[in-house]
Amino acid sequence: MMRRTLRLLGFVVLAAFIILPLMQVIQLSFISTLSRDGIERGSLTLLNYANVFRTDRLAASLVNSTIYVTLNVAICIIVAVPAAYAFSRFRFRGDRAAFFTLLAFRVTPPIVLSLPVFLLFSSANLLNTPIGVALVHCVFNIPIAIWILESFISAVPREFDETAFVDGHSTGSFIIRRLVPVIAPGIGATAFFCFMFSWVEVVFARTLTITAGKPITTAITSLFGFQTDIGLVMAMTTLSLVPGVVMIWFVRNHISRGFTIRV
Amino acid sequence: MQIYDNRAWLLVAPAFLVLAFIGAIPLVINTWHSFFDIFTLESKFWVGGEWYGEILGSSRFFESLGRSLMFSAVVLCVQFPLGLFIALSLPKSGWVRSFGLVLLALPLVVPWNMIPSIWLSFIDTETGYAGRLMAMAGIGFDHKFNAVHTWILLVVMDTWHWVGLIAILAYSGLASIAPSYYQAASIDQANRWQVFVYIELPKLSGVLIMALLLRFMDSFMIYVEAFGINAGGPRSATTFLSLDLGEDIKGFNYGPAAARSVIYFFMTLTIVWAFWRMMTLQRDASRRGAG
Numbered sequence: 001m002m003r004r005t006l007r008l009l010g011f012v013v014l015a016a017f018i019i020l021p022l023m024q025v026i027q028l029s030f031i032s033t034l035s036r037d038g039i040e041r042g043s044l045t046l047l048n049y050a051n052v053f054r055t056d057r058l059a060a061s062l063v064n065s066t067i068y069v070t071l072n073v074a075i076c077i078i079v080a081v082p083a084a085y086a087f088s089r090f091r092f093r094g095d096r097a098a099f100f101t102l103l104a105f106r107v108t109p110p111i112v113l114s115l116p117v118f119l120l121f122s123s124a125n126l127l128n129t130p131i132g133v134a135l136v137h138c139v140f141n142i143p144i145a146i147w148i149l150e151s152f153i154s155a156v157p158r159e160f161d162e163t164a165f166v167d168g169h170s171t172g173s174f175i176i177r178r179l180v181p182v183i184a185p186g187i188g189a190t191a192f193f194c195f196m197f198s199w200v201e202v203v204f205a206r207t208l209t210i211t212a213g214k215p216i217t218t219a220i221t222s223l224f225g226f227q228t229d230i231g232l233v234m235a236m237t238t239l240s241l242v243p244g245v246v247m248i249w250f251v252r253n254h255i256s257r258g259f260t261i262r263v
Numbered sequence: 264m265q266i267y268d269n270r271a272w273l274l275v276a277p278a279f280l281v282l283a284f285i286g287a288i289p290l291v292i293n294t295w296h297s298f299f300d301i302f303t304l305e306s307k308f309w310v311g312g313e314w315y316g317e318i319l320g321s322s323r324f325f326e327s328l329g330r331s332l333m334f335s336a337v338v339l340c341v342q343f344p345l346g347l348f349i350a351l352s353l354p355k356s357g358w359v360r361s362f363g364l365v366l367l368a369l370p371l372v373v374p375w376n377m378i379p380s381i382w383l384s385f386i387d388t389e390t391g392y393a394g395r396l397m398a399m400a401g402i403g404f405d406h407k408f409n410a411v412h413t414w415i416l417l418v419v420m421d422t423w424h425w426v427g428l429i430a431i432l433a434y435s436g437l438a439s440i441a442p443s444y445y446q447a448a449s450i451d452q453a454n455r456w457q458v459f460v461y462i463e464l465p466k467l468s469g470v471l472i473m474a475l476l477l478r479f480m481d482s483f484m485i486y487v488e489a490f491g492i493n494a495g496g497p498r499s500a501t502t503f504l505s506l507d508l509g510e511d512i513k514g515f516n517y518g519p520a521a522a523r524s525v526i527y528f529f530m531t532l533t534i535v536w537a538f539w540r541m542m543t544l545q546r547d548a549s550r551r552g553a554g
Contacts, residue, residue, distance in 0.1 A: 014366075017423065018369060021382060022369065024385050083279075089266065092272055093269050105286050107534075108286070111505050113293075115293070116289035116296070119304070142278050196371055196372050201375070202376045220374070237377045237380070243372075249365065
């Protein structure tokens with residue numbers, strides 16, 4: 001009894017620690033934090049949200065972020081499924097070196113790569129487009145995608161492949177028609193992690209979009225100034241949380257798979 | 264059972280082509296630039312190893328390195344025990360489990376540059392919940408000019424941000440332990456601590472090493488969040504390695520920035536190598552245990 005009460009208490013403290021800062025954000029987003037005509041400072045309002053959608057660059061940044069994150073998830077899954085299949089089923093020359101390379105790229109800090117990537121992309125005409133940001137986020141998302149998918153593919157018995165090959169499938173058609181449906185939850189979990197790491201990343205997204213295609217993170221920073229409308233900042237922050245929360249809910253039962261990488 | 268077949272490279276190739284383009288080529292460009300004094304990309308002068316000598320010969324570099332190591336050490340000492348403890352106390356089923364996992368994942372989806380703003384507004388003495396509470400309790404919290412307070416804020420904020428990742432990873436490791444291990448332990452009348460040390464910890468070691476690597480690198484190279492809190496202040500008390508690099512890049516010092524990036528990349532490689540060795544040893548140990 002005593003232990004259960006303690007555990008419950010601990011859970012409440014933890015929940016408060018995580019939720020309170022976010023509650024504050026949501027609360028402020030519904031409050032008018034600047035003096036305006038007709039609305040008293042500190043009063044409850046939906047004005048901040050209306051202002052987000054009325055301000056073109058804010059609304060556009062929501063679209064930009066969504067586009068490059070979606071593109072990134074698509075690229076990562078398309079190239080990672082065959083790679084994960086290869087790592088799961090075969091040994092080949094240099095496979096351990098390849099796995100080490102993935103690990104190294106996953107943890108290379110974005111700021112280390114930001115300047116040369118900027119120079120490379122400016123000569124390849126990839127600046128200021130969602131494609132550029134989507135590509136560069138692959139540097140940390142492809143390794144994650146391969147690890148997660150590898151663990152799901154390894155859970156599929158080898159006989160499953162062999163039956164399909166006997167049925168006349170080629171490797172390509174086996175992966176697309178047979179394997180992908182079986183590892184669908186794994187693809188969901190992969191999509192979640194790629195989405196998450198791409199959505200929250202700031203350094204690359206900011207460096208690669210100077211004149212156009214600016215992401216949500218840049219748009220929020222641009223709101224800070226001489227007289228910052230904190231309510232507007234918080235409304236924008238709240239909106240930036242929505243897709244993540246929806247994703248978490250969908251993959252909550254698979255969230256803990258993956259990350260157990262094979263060496 | 265894995266088959267040896269080098270044609271597997273065909274399946275791996277697309278992923279590695281993308282990584283070569285966005286990862287390897289930039290690193291080569293960077294290394295090349297680090298040997299030049301760059302005014303514009305058209306007019307640059309060979310300086311050889313001058314930047315490297317300058318950076319590695321400066322006390323500033325080693326001070327920042329010390330601060331970054333210190334920050335990682337503190338953050339890991341707080342977050343690992345806490346994350347593990349949360350994972351162990353989370354029930355194996357029911358709504359508390361689902362709710363708990365969602366809760367733990369929540370801070371992970373917050374854009375990184377918003378995390379300092381959220382916390383600064385949270386400790387604001389006029390509008391923030393925590394700030395007002397501290398003011399009422401008579402605690403003067405000054406994150407701008409008091410270095411200890413800046414550090415506390417950074418560590419608490421980072422814990423808020425990342426403890427969920429450790430807890431989720433540890434939880435996933437725990438969930439994969441077969442019930443028969445626990446049954447065997449209860450037959451042997453093992454106490455809770457023994458179960459943790461002899462069953463759970465060894466089974467978790469793989470996933471914990473991974474979590475350790477991710478958390479160590481991210482805290483060691485913390486940039487956006489630390490910059491947002493106090494831009495490295497007060498008086499460089501929170502100037503970490505990456506903030507020095509950020510300063511070079513913002514000041515258009517391309518040559519020194521490139522050299523610094525190369526140095527940091529080699530530090531990253533060394534760390535990853537060390538963890539790689541750890542993982543290999545752990546794998547061999549667990550194979551020996553199984554066989």
